[in-house]
Amino acid sequence: MADKILKELTLRVWRQKDAKSKGHFETYKVHNISQGSSFLEMLDILNEQLISENKEPVYFDHDCREGICGMCSLFINGRAHGPDKEVTTCQLHMRKFHEGETITIEPWRTGAFPVIKDLTVDRDAYEKIQQAGGYVSVNTGGVPDGNAIPIGTDDAEEAMDAAACIGCGACAATCKNGSAMLFVAAKVSQFAKLPQGKVEASRRAKAMVAKMDELGFGNCTNTGACEAECPKSISIQHIARMNREYLCAKLKD
Numbered sequence: 001m002a003d004k005i006l007k008e009l010t011l012r013v014w015r016q017k018d019a020k021s022k023g024h025f026e027t028y029k030v031h032n033i034s035q036g037s038s039f040l041e042m043l044d045i046l047n048e049q050l051i052s053e054n055k056e057p058v059y060f061d062h063d064c065r066e067g068i069c070g071m072c073s074l075f076i077n078g079r080a081h082g083p084d085k086e087v088t089t090c091q092l093h094m095r096k097f098h099e100g101e102t103i104t105i106e107p108w109r110t111g112a113f114p115v116i117k118d119l120t121v122d123r124d125a126y127e128k129i130q131q132a133g134g135y136v137s138v139n140t141g142g143v144p145d146g147n148a149i150p151i152g153t154d155d156a157e158e159a160m161d162a163a164a165c166i167g168c169g170a171c172a173a174t175c176k177n178g179s180a181m182l183f184v185a186a187k188v189s190q191f192a193k194l195p196q197g198k199v200e201a202s203r204r205a206k207a208m209v210a211k212m213d214e215l216g217f218g219n220c221t222n223t224g225a226c227e228a229e230c231p232k233s234i235s236i237q238h239i240a241r242m243n244r245e246y247l248c249a250k251l252k253d
Contacts, residue, residue, distance in 0.1 A: 003036035006094060010102040011046060013058055019114040019122075025104075035095035039082060040065060040072060042094055043105075059118035065090040067231065070168030074119055075106040080170035080229040088168060088231045108173035112180070112216045125215045126167045126183060133207035134187040136196045155193045162190035164232040171226035171234075177218030182226040184208050185242035186234050192245055202252055205245040 009030050016023030030046050037045075040062050047057035061071040072089035076082035082092040097103060105119065113121040151159075165186035172180045188205050191197025197204070220239060227236045 003034045003095070006033040006035060006097065006099050007031060008100060009033060009042075009097065010100075012102060012104040013046075013119070014106045015058070015118055016107075016115050018117060023115065033094055035093065035097075037094045038065070038090055039074075039076070039092040039094065040090050059116075059120045061120050062090060067091045068166060070166035073108050073113075073121060073123065073169050073173070075109065075173065077104055080108075080174045081168075081231055086231055086233055088166075091231075108169050110169075110172045110175075110178040110217075112172065112178060113169060121169075123167070123169050125217070126169060126180070128215060129180065129184060129208050129211045130167070130187060132211035133200060133204040134191075135200070136191060137199050149195055151194060159190045159193040162186045162193070162234065162238050165190075165230075165234050166232060168231065170229050170231060172217060174225045174229040175218065175220075176223065176225070177221060178216075179220045179226070180212050180215075180217040181220035181239050181242070182230065182234055182236065184212050185236075185238040188242040188245055189238040192241055201245065202249050204249075205242055206249045209242075209246055 011028045011030060012025045013028060014023055015026045028046060028050075030042065030049065033042050033045065040060070043058065043060055050057050061073060063069040063071045065072075067088045067090060070088065072081070074081065074089045076089065076092070081087060081089045083096050084092050107115050107119045107121045112125045113123055116122050163186070165183060167183060169183070171182035172178055188208060191204060192201065222236070224236055227234065
């Protein structure tokens with residue numbers, strides 16, 4: 001069966017010249033959009049239309065378009081990555097919308113992610129948190145085979161679940177406090193369950209939490225909004241593990 005064609009959609013798109021400029025919504029109409037199209041393909045069509053009218057296209061982030069890189073950071077009708085569950089914006093399809101619908105498209109709304117332009121935000125804060133402690137130490141040249149280190153199935157699976165985090169920022173953008181706890185917890189937890197992560201275990205949680213606080217993210221109040229909107233369904237149980245790792249490290253001090 002052929003995909004249905006949406007004859008007309010109204011888009012309310014956030015336009016902002018740069019971080020210091022005042023932003024505003026602009027309204028556009030797009031026509032004949034296949035419900036089989038991805039949301040980003042629809043934005044591509046909008047930009048082609050704007051370029052043909054000698055208008056500036058809408059800036060938005062994208063890279064892999066396969067739900068892996070986490071760059072497609074958009075708030076769509078008040079939800080991170082849009083109305084579908086367990087998908088990124090690039091995996092969202094237009095079949096989730098209806099003929100004549102008005103779609104509001106915004107950038108991530110959190111102070112730690114300043115707007116670069118339009119729908120594009122600076123998520124370097126996540127990279128700085130990762131650099132503060134989200135790594136393991138190995139000697140170069142004689143790296144042992146990972147499969148030679150015995151790891152229990154339950155631990156391996158839980159570590160892999162945490163490692164599924166793509167750092168898109170939906171958790172912080174969704175949280176009423178702008179907290180990055182779910183992201184930090186996922187990065188701490190993926191190493192806490194593995195023997196390779198024990199070398200930096202005593203400092204990892206302290207360093208990453210300290211950097212998170214330094215960069216202006218808020219605190220967690222356990223509302224669970226981050227887990228609900230996470231495209232990879234990262235569990236808030238990882239936040240509890242991170243808190244334990246942090247407390248143990250502080251007690252050792």
